[in-house]
Amino acid sequence: MLRKDPVQLSHAASSAANGTANLAVPADGGQVPTLDDPEMAPAMVPVIVPAIGPATLTPAIAAAVPARATAGRAFAAIPCADIAPAEWDALVQQSPEGWLYQTTNWIEFAQQCGARSLSFGLRSQQGDLVGVFPLYREDLGGRGPLRLRRIHTGLSGPALRDSLSPKARAQVWKEMFREVDRIASEQDVDLLQVRLTSMAPAYQPGRRPDVNPLYTVGVSAPLSFNPLNICPPLSRVLLLDKPQAQLLTEMDKKIHGMASHAARNGVSVRVSEARADVRRFAELHASNWVQTGLDPHGLSHFENMWDRFHAAGSMRLLFAEHEGKPIAGVIVHTYKDAAFYWAGCSRHESLKLRPNNLLLWEAILHAKARGLRCFEVGYFYAPPGPSEKEYNIGKYKSQFGVDALVPWEGQKVFKPARFLALSLLRQSKHRLGELLKRKNRARDPEKHSEKDPE
Numbered sequence: 001m002l003r004k005d006p007v008q009l010s011h012a013a014s015s016a017a018n019g020t021a022n023l024a025v026p027a028d029g030g031q032v033p034t035l036d037d038p039e040m041a042p043a044m045v046p047v048i049v050p051a052i053g054p055a056t057l058t059p060a061i062a063a064a065v066p067a068r069a070t071a072g073r074a075f076a077a078i079p080c081a082d083i084a085p086a087e088w089d090a091l092v093q094q095s096p097e098g099w100l101y102q103t104t105n106w107i108e109f110a111q112q113c114g115a116r117s118l119s120f121g122l123r124s125q126q127g128d129l130v131g132v133f134p135l136y137r138e139d140l141g142g143r144g145p146l147r148l149r150r151i152h153t154g155l156s157g158p159a160l161r162d163s164l165s166p167k168a169r170a171q172v173w174k175e176m177f178r179e180v181d182r183i184a185s186e187q188d189v190d191l192l193q194v195r196l197t198s199m200a201p202a203y204q205p206g207r208r209p210d211v212n213p214l215y216t217v218g219v220s221a222p223l224s225f226n227p228l229n230i231c232p233p234l235s236r237v238l239l240l241d242k243p244q245a246q247l248l249t250e251m252d253k254k255i256h257g258m259a260s261h262a263a264r265n266g267v268s269v270r271v272s273e274a275r276a277d278v279r280r281f282a283e284l285h286a287s288n289w290v291q292t293g294l295d296p297h298g299l300s301h302f303e304n305m306w307d308r309f310h311a312a313g314s315m316r317l318l319f320a321e322h323e324g325k326p327i328a329g330v331i332v333h334t335y336k337d338a339a340f341y342w343a344g345c346s347r348h349e350s351l352k353l354r355p356n357n358l359l360l361w362e363a364i365l366h367a368k369a370r371g372l373r374c375f376e377v378g379y380f381y382a383p384p385g386p387s388e389k390e391y392n393i394g395k396y397k398s399q400f401g402v403d404a405l406v407p408w409e410g411q412k413v414f415k416p417a418r419f420l421a422l423s424l425l426r427q428s429k430h431r432l433g434e435l436l437k438r439k440n441r442a443r444d445p446e447k448h449s450e451k452d453p454e
Helices: 059-064 085-094 104-112 166-187 213-217 244-250 253-264 277-291 299-309 348-353 355-369 388-398 416-443
Strands: 020-026 044-050 076-079 120-123 129-133 150-152 191-195 234-239 267-272 315-322 325-335 338-346 374-380 409-413
Touching (some): 085 104, 150 166, 166 213, 213 409, 253 355, 277 338, 277 348, 299 315, 325 348, 374 388
Parallel strands (some): 150 191
Antiparallel strands (some): 076 120, 191 409, 234 374
16 A cells, blocks of 8 residues: 555653653554544653753854854754755765755755655754754644644654764753654644654664663654554564575465466566656556545556655565566565565556555565665554554555564653543544445445555
């Protein structure tokens, strides 16, 4: 399934004067598969986050940033637009927390997709760039009465300079979130949502710390906590350093059988190297999304993605074809030593050939052949999930292996009463929509079908 939000994406009660920030944050939780429609209303507990003490910047740095951004602080917060892209991207490339979705190229892509970037970096007193923080203003619910005012990180989170000492690292981490609190207050938003990409080297299986680092800054409420349903997800992550035979053995037998069925019925897989194929994918995507009642992305959305990321090797487009015609497609993003399954679509009338299972399996093998270490297939949920559709798609993804991670993500709520009331209303509206879909599907099962990808 293609994510609607490509990035994919604080009126806090705080006091800088006394060196602490009193934040109302959620107590417990989960998440939704996309950041564009969370239905959540957490229980709130107070958390005290220590503030960074006063510091004096060098005259050159002090002159380069607004006074409000530097007064009493050890670092200067600089807007992304005022940092050279080469310097920003060099930090992302060497940072253990850095991945594709923190690069300036991705931030620009997100802005073209409708997100408003509030991204920033931190400079030390010596003028060194010590961290970058992709951040977007993108409200939930449009301009309607149920709108939640939100800032979020998309699928990225902050990335820190690799050469920092552990003490400096902790200081930069907290200072970045202090700057986010300031931005949230300035923007008068209801909540902050953060997701740390599991494919960054520091967060991959076998390398990540034991505790979610977001807990240290009060970003602790799960994204999918809501008053009517709690559905914390897991993410299926394949370790590609295993032998191919073992990866195959760890797949669900049903998936393996359907992939073999597709191959026997003449379905083949092709890795595209031609920009003209983007139009074919866009047509498949439009057909797929219209079938499920969603508004598809236009051709320019996918052409922009191709132009920005394919030449650098960060985007792979694969097709399942039958009798020379594409019947399914996937987009995989790659960066450093990991791959992320970004989008998939297929023709409804071709599902009997079972192309999706074969296509995703071949995409996994393609990543393995390139020497990548991890392949993230995506989130899956215990029933009932955030919605029937998301549960079914997650169920499909969960069958591609046995290794899973708890996604490191969270949210900080700045206006609990408003947030709780709107979340209850949004979730009630969502549940009513689900009931109407089931009723329509019972009347006309074929027209309103929302089956698994296979």
